[in-house]
Amino acid sequence: MAALGPDVDPLAALRKLRRDRGSVFSKRRGEIYVSDPVLAKEILANNEGLFREHSDFFRIRTGMFAPRSAQVEIGRAARVLLRRYTHDHADELPALVARLAPGSVWPDAGNRLVYEHFRPALIGDAPSATLRETVDQVVERAVLAGARGRCSRLARHRFRARVTRILCAELAARRARPSAKPADLLDVVAHAATGRTRDADLAEVFLSCLFAVAGSVGFLLGWSLYLVGTTVSEPAHPAWVVREALRLWPVAWQFGRTPSREHQLAALTVKPTDEVVVCSYLVHRDPAHWSEPDEFLPGRWASGTGQEAFIPFGWGPHACTGAGVATQVTETLVGLITSAYRLDVAAPSSQPQVSAALAPPWFHLRLDPFSLPEGR
Numbered sequence: 001m002a003a004l005g006p007d008v009d010p011l012a013a014l015r016k017l018r019r020d021r022g023s024v025f026s027k028r029r030g031e032i033y034v035s036d037p038v039l040a041k042e043i044l045a046n047n048e049g050l051f052r053e054h055s056d057f058f059r060i061r062t063g064m065f066a067p068r069s070a071q072v073e074i075g076r077a078a079r080v081l082l083r084r085y086t087h088d089h090a091d092e093l094p095a096l097v098a099r100l101a102p103g104s105v106w107p108d109a110g111n112r113l114v115y116e117h118f119r120p121a122l123i124g125d126a127p128s129a130t131l132r133e134t135v136d137q138v139v140e141r142a143v144l145a146g147a148r149g150r151c152s153r154l155a156r157h158r159f160r161a162r163v164t165r166i167l168c169a170e171l172a173a174r175r176a177r178p179s180a181k182p183a184d185l186l187d188v189v190a191h192a193a194t195g196r197t198r199d200a201d202l203a204e205v206f207l208s209c210l211f212a213v214a215g216s217v218g219f220l221l222g223w224s225l226y227l228v229g230t231t232v233s234e235p236a237h238p239a240w241v242v243r244e245a246l247r248l249w250p251v252a253w254q255f256g257r258t259p260s261r262e263h264q265l266a267a268l269t270v271k272p273t274d275e276v277v278v279c280s281y282l283v284h285r286d287p288a289h290w291s292e293p294d295e296f297l298p299g300r301w302a303s304g305t306g307q308e309a310f311i312p313f314g315w316g317p318h319a320c321t322g323a324g325v326a327t328q329v330t331e332t333l334v335g336l337i338t339s340a341y342r343l344d345v346a347a348p349s350s351q352p353q354v355s356a357a358l359a360p361p362w363f364h365l366r367l368d369p370f371s372l373p374e375g376r
């Protein structure tokens with residue numbers, strides 16, 4: 001994915017470009033943005049093979065984690081494992097929420113809460129102290145919004161080398177004694193290895209799982225609570241809140257694709273040297289598909305319409321396999337919090353934190369319990 005460039009507010013810049021140049025536009029030379037929903041889905045579905053096979057989730061330093069059959073198996077097994085875990089451990093969520101009150105700093109609090117809940121599903125319920133400390137540190141130093149910027153490049157490089165070494169050792173041990181059924185996401189990744197797969201590549205895919213679970217789900221929870229706490233809307237169904245948060249501020253806000261050959265994209269000619277960026281942030285604010293597109297209106301989901309311009313989890317063969325679990329657990333948490341507490345959000349800025357993921361602004365959340373009716 002191309003760097004964001006020096007824009008002060010990259011999202012405002014993109015909105016302006018779309019207004020001025022239409023729904024398919026060149027942001028800078030070789031970088032074409034797409035905000036038209038129909039075209040966005042066609043590109044992601046890639047039925048005519050006009051783009052190289054690509055998945056942001058499986059992108060590793062050396063290119064794409066391969067083969068595709070291993071990608072598909074990891075996606076499938078991760079979904080099965082997380083579904084089962086979510087079902088079996090749902091009763092632990094109220095205690096985690098209770099530990100939040102009365103004051104917490106977000107979005108970090110959301111990332112930590114989600115990570116703590118899913119840690120056994122990621123690395124097992126009895127990990128070695130080294131493994132646990134290492135993965136805990138990855139969350140603190142790489143997953144939390146803005147965490148990367150707090151370390152020097154050299155420190156990040158050294159940390160990454162240490163994380164890779166420890167994950168590789170763990171993955172190699174698991175490959176040497178495969179279990180019948182994966183007990184956690186490390187097993188899921190290890191099981192998908194073929195004879196030639198490098199442990200370092202598996203480690204990168206495991207880190208994608210960690211970023212998806214602790215990062216993306218945590219940010220989605222953060223956005224949902226921030227929006228509920230800063231708007232005056234009527235109490236809304238948690239499912240609508242989460243959907244509307246995903247529409248307005250899609251955590252995965254742009255997906256890059258490379259043309260496999262020169263072809264026409266709307267009025268532009270794209271070449272294999274270009275990057276085509278499907279921008280879910282712009283798709284979700286297309287005024288032709290959404291009334292009052294910049295407003296947080298959870299009630300718009302009451303009728304169940306709007307799906308045609310809604311791609312928070314991508315589209316087509318590479319669409320997110322964790323979408324169901326991610327929305328389900330977030331809805332549960334939003335429901336637990338908004339039904340028991342009055343939310344008081346204090347945010348010094350309303351600017352989202354824009355990087356590869358779209359994270360909410362920093363905010364302080366105070367939770368005041370609703371008083372129980374007399375006699376209860």
Ligand code: HEM
Pocket residue numbers: 044054055056057058071072074075078079082209212213216217220251252255256312313314315317318319320321322323325326
């Ligand atoms: C709010 C949370 C999440 C968001 C917004 C999200 C978003 C996305 C998006 C947009 C894609 C498509 C990327 C592309 O087309 O290049 C994707 C793919 C994927 N996601 Fe998620 N994701 C989330 C949570 C999860 C979770 C919890 C998992 C479980 C490990 C997961 C597993 C995957 C996998 C395996 C793929 C690749 C599918 C493939 O290429 O076959 N995601 N995700």
